[in-house]
Amino acid sequence: MANTLSLPKEADIKKVLKKDDKDLPGFAQVMAKMLSLCNDPNAAIEDIAKLVETDPGITAKALSIVNSSFFNLRSRVSAISEAVLFLGLDEIKKICLGVTFFEKMVKNSHKKPFDRTFFWRHCLCVASLSQAIAEEIGYPSPEDAYTAGLLHDFGRIVLDRAGRVNYADFCKNAINYTGTLVEEEREIIGIGHDDLGAYYAHRWGFPQKLCLAIQYHHRCFRHLDLSKEDIQFICVVCLADFLAWTQGMGSVDVIFPLALHPGIEKEIQLDTIDFEAVIQKMDEEIENTSEFYGFEFPSSDQYRASLLKANLKLSAINSGAFPEKGDEIHEQKRSVTASFLAPHSSLDPQKILCATLKAICKDFGFERVYILKAAPPLRRLNVVKCLKQKQFSDQLASHYISMGNTENGFLQCLRNKEPAIINGTLPGEKEVLEKFAVSQMLVVPFCSHDKVIGLLGMDHVESGKKIEPGLFSSIAIVANELGRALENASAYRKAKSASLHDGMTGLLNRMAIDDLLKKSFVKAVNEHFAFCVAMIDVDHFKKFNDMFGHQEGDNVLKLISKTLKKMSRPTDHVGRYGGEEFIVILNDTDLSKAVVYAERIRTQIEHLGHLLSDRLQGLGLTVSIGVSCFEDGMKRYDTLVSKADKALYKAKDAGRNRVVSG
Template sequence: MSITPHELNALRSNVQQALNRNTDQLRLIPAAVIKLLQLTTDENTNIGDLSKVIDTEPSLAMQILKTINSSHYNVSQPINSIRQAIAMLGYANIRDIAIRQLFYSQLHGGQASKYFDSSFFWQHCLFVASLSKAIAIKLDYPHSDLIYTAGLLHDIGKLVLENHGKLSYSEFIATYVENGYSLLTSELNFYGVTHQQVGYLLCNDWQLPDIITAVVAYHHATDIDEMLSEKYVQEIAIVSFANYLAWIHGIGSFAANMPLNLPSIVFEYIALQKLDLESLLVQVDQDMQEIGVFYGIEFPGTKQLRANLVHSSIALSRSSPSGPDSAEPQAAEESINFLSSLTIPHQSLDPDTFVPQTLKAIGDIFKLDRIYMLSMTAKQRCLVAKYYFPDSLQGDNAELTPIKIDSLSGDLLTCLRTQQASIISDRYNRNHKLLKEVGVSEFVSVPILRNNRLSAVLYADNKLSRRAIPADILNKITPIANELGSALHNAKRFEQERSKAKIDPLTGLSNKRMLTDYLQCLFEDGQKTPVKMALGFLDIDHFKSLNDDCGHQRGDTALRIVAHILQELSRSGDFVGRYGGEEFLFVLLDCTAAGAFQYAERVRADIEAKGHVLKHRFNGHVITASIGLAMYQPTYTNYQDWIAAADKAMYQAKKNGRNKVIAIKR
């Protein structure tokens, strides 16, 4: 980038007029970040240089080690130094974590206003940074790390104006939401400068790498400015595209439904055909969910992102001269109804809710008599109607004969093979047999894909009214079927993730979260109705010694052995789970104190017996367990009291020599 001293002084004067303090007093970028960025552009940098910078910031080093040792990274053994962390996870990963941690205190925090929420702003910065880096890697761009930081900092000017403007950015947004002008024009009218110009000046003063400074200064550029060196145009295009995608997914730097234009440089300098946007967005969504867990920020899930995307499309259509606002009122209403129907599949994760609603929307929009979603059944090898519209269909009109997959022929077979929507008509002899079976002269067939594989078929006809089906219906109904397929895929993933979230992956038992949820419900029910319940707290004896002597893999084997015994001996109504580490809990319903003790003793004895048989696999260590028992008492104020009582009994068993069952006396 090139700017004359005169232009720089003029810019500084304009920026100063907008701020309540001198620019040289602003230090939003920590010195350690500047040093890390300098290392990124230095070809001679090494692990020792990165480690030295981080180690000079004790709080940063502590936060990085805390992050690396969290459950997200699932390291096999504790990492105790920055050098070790770099060796395990790589230079680039540790650098990104360090920069993210350093920026967190600057970009996130402070008091949220009605219009500018720092948590929302931080989400936007993280999303743009992550997506920018993913795009850069996909395009084989060599400096993806710098692109990540550029994405993180691209809107730094807005934060400066919010925190140090004579008028806050919140006050600007309040007027901008109403005036309808472009963002940069509105900023110029309000402040006399844009957030890009503020960001450029500060990046220049802080001597950040030119790539980052260029992105901050021109990420909204629609053309190549004469001040801009062309060698940074691709970098600007990447972050501009990521910023655009963030906004249309509802993750802007502030919450406003603004029609954002996609800069033309994106089309000129990014080979969009090289990008697999679906996989990129899935990857970024996963990154955001993982980062959100650590920072305690709830990022929008896939369902909400898809709904946001469609709502943005509606806003863009309304703002476009060729959109619904310029059409006849009836056409405009139909267009809006059509766009709105695209969000229906993403308003729930329960197919029994969103599929019927989607079918109803299709029927209302396209004036179709009957609509079915035909599901593929593996056992019957048929297309079977699971959902249909309208609910008022009765008798033969409601039924659709299952279509055998082995007997498919004609245009329907071609439709499913090519995964292209089609109108199956009696104008062709090849369709006569099938049409006779379903009792119509024509019907619409639209494949529903889940993860690019055929999972269902959308069927529609006009059996009752006998109206002809318009040929242009296919182009209109296919996008809705696509959204329906995406929603079905999301629902399946949600169900799988919900199941996984309740299961400990090592032992296959319920995990701590599931245990505590179960105990919370059970405890509340127990307070209402006197029941006999026992809780057992099991801890494997000398587990640390076994792990240290035999290694973590053998330790994992010991955990699985104990889990298997608990599963084998439990009744169908009992509940067992891994509480954490070498600790397990079991809950016995409808049992006496004597019955609970008998069960626990049998578990202990089986573990000891199995431990003796397998001691040669554990370098002579015999696996045993200490178990504490506590019967449910109405005097417990919460389920934690119940666990604490069983835990106390377990420690008494340890104190009495281990490999014992102790029942607490109350």
């Protein structure tokens, strides 16, 4: 386990928790024993009954569930050992495990907890979904998957009970977060619930695969030296967690950006799962047990609204990028055609694609050329760009090619990274050709970093003439050059972006800000354009480094930079001006509005400091802000910076944590 779990150090745990695990009420001993019994094939029901009956509250809750209308037993039972005769050992284990977790860890609470209703409902949903998915894919121990789903997020309870940062306040502020909840935990609290949960799961002797599922349900794991069964086990929990959030069953009452774990579709054949049956099973189980845990089941309208919000956010974060920068493609010594040179003419990926398609039509005489791009979660190829030729309109955007397990020319092209003619002789090809209204098409892969990122498709849709096999090698060179050009464009964009941004915070650097400030200044002079500058400085920043170390000081700067980006408009420019000093160019803004903006920033960072008060004991996080505004008659752009800087130091002299205009 030491080789596969990347556990936090004890010193890291002490930084984020107020209490030791001894103060977590009875959870470690009871849950560890329960898990041990549930995973022991030789355990007798008497052993489980004895453990449950040591706590009357757990016994009463378990028996109330057993005697509910959901199970419809022939007669009322009054003992756990009796219930097993009607329900079976596995079902009793599941009930007792859930009730023990609920009674010992979830229900008991200190003042001002985060909303346990959403958390517990989420746990039950993920548990039910995990078991159902495990059964669908033939995983050997569906009951273990239920356990992992139930306990995957218990690190959140530890944070709520013992965290230095108030977890209830952290969750209330969740609507302002731009990343996933676990990413925000790492930045604001100092640790994610996944790492914290794995730490205690390992310390308390939980089974190895359960510890793995707890730690890796939000992160990559396929690089680890794990058995296929353990990888599949983690995937089941990851997929169940994803499905629960899409159904409005998250652990907090906020919809976050969702991303399906990239390893799942490589390990689980998603198209073989009856998701309708899986969701229906979750619905039935949660609806029938909700009364025992005191929460209401969302209506179908609430489901649809939550699903819509989740999908909108999912689309927003998945609408990204083209290829990564990869290894250089091997050049071939051939005569140079317009097609070969076309991708070099621009560093804009869209212009590169258009130029390539036009050149292929011109040089090779094809009547229609298009780009097919893979959509991995859906296992299909979509037409993302089509060159319009003569009277042929671009009607292919709605077409897609299903990529199941059927061996055909498209799969051969992707797997072998070689051109292929699709002529309808292999399974599924005829239907595709009918959609495209042709009898033949040529598909040629183009790659980045030795990975296929798309296919060039071409045909003779107007004349219907045959495709000559002799074109393969020439068009393959074009495809190689297309991949290289896209790599160069990506590298150029990254290099240009890096030269304009601060490496630590990701904000614009001083050089970029000065250039933008000059442009705004020229526009203001020529067009009477109103704009302001805000200078922000972290109060007593040196003490952060002295008391907590440079790493914590850097974390403070990163948190402030994220706050500035979140609270600024798209037309504003936010930068790091040096050390702990930040600058914001507020375009189309007068002085009164700039002061309001600055006060909002000051208040939000003060609130952030309150969240971090226990983590940064003895030192409050605040900022002072100086604001200046462009005035007619100004001769130099740096006058604005100078005036804002003077106002900033007036704010500091006035007692810190102030906004002053100059």
